[in-house]
Amino acid sequence: MKEKGLFICVEGLDGCGKTTQTRLLVKKLRKRGYNAIYTVEPSQGKIGRFIRRYCLHSTKRTSAVVEALLFAADRYEHVTNEIAPALKEGKIVVSDRYVYSSFAYQGAAGLDLKWIETINKHAVKPDLAIFVDVKPEVVVQRLKPKRSVMENLETQRKVREVYMKFVENSELIKIDGNKSIKDVADAILKVTLEFLKNLS
Numbered sequence: 001m002k003e004k005g006l007f008i009c010v011e012g013l014d015g016c017g018k019t020t021q022t023r024l025l026v027k028k029l030r031k032r033g034y035n036a037i038y039t040v041e042p043s044q045g046k047i048g049r050f051i052r053r054y055c056l057h058s059t060k061r062t063s064a065v066v067e068a069l070l071f072a073a074d075r076y077e078h079v080t081n082e083i084a085p086a087l088k089e090g091k092i093v094v095s096d097r098y099v100y101s102s103f104a105y106q107g108a109a110g111l112d113l114k115w116i117e118t119i120n121k122h123a124v125k126p127d128l129a130i131f132v133d134v135k136p137e138v139v140v141q142r143l144k145p146k147r148s149v150m151e152n153l154e155t156q157r158k159v160r161e162v163y164m165k166f167v168e169n170s171e172l173i174k175i176d177g178n179k180s181i182k183d184v185a186d187a188i189l190k191v192t193l194e195f196l197k198n199l200s
């Protein structure tokens with residue numbers, strides 16, 4: 001493994017099981033002796049907590065521009081305060097959502113992906129980015145009753161379309177998330193261990 005640590009992010013639609021899978025990956029890596037840590041976006045910092053209150057759990061959706069700027073600001077702090085220091089210590093950082101969520105969600109809301117890239121230019125690039133793919137129809141059923149402003153079928157379909165662009169250009173590795181929790185966890189672990197093997 002590289003001295004600077006390894007940065008992995010796990011992406012997917014709301015309700016795709018990504019948080020469970022991110023936590024399982026950290027647990028399985030630790031069991032194998034890797035110093036892995038879990039982290040999440042929106043972050044646990046001030047801006048992340050503000051986003052949850054102001055953007056996600058509000059009755060009306062905020063403008064996509066404001067969302068993108070807030071998520072980018074939160075990400076900058078997340079990278080500076082949590083991700084970069086842990087990577088410096090040689091840890092494996094596994095983030096439950098990262099910049100691809102901004103491309104997918106704010107991109108699906110109509111924003112230019114190039115602009116989203118520009119405002120996120122300080123975000124360190126993940127070494128490995130995984131997309132847990134679950135059908136939009138399935139996640140929307142799982143998410144009833146609705147918790148956040150992003151969780152309707154049309155939005156989830158558009159979000160998946162953007163994620164799939166990154167799968168097609170190989171920036172994101174797609175894992176079939178429609179299987180059992182164990183099967184999905186095994187598939188994610190396999191991809192990660194293969195990636196680690198190729199580094200050594």
Ligand code: TMP
Binds near residue numbers: 041056099101106148
């Ligand atoms: P979660 O905590 O269930 O993953 O929900 C976070 C929500 O925030 C989810 O609907 C996706 C959204 N989100 C964005 O729209 N843009 C972003 O950059 C990030 C990190 C999350």
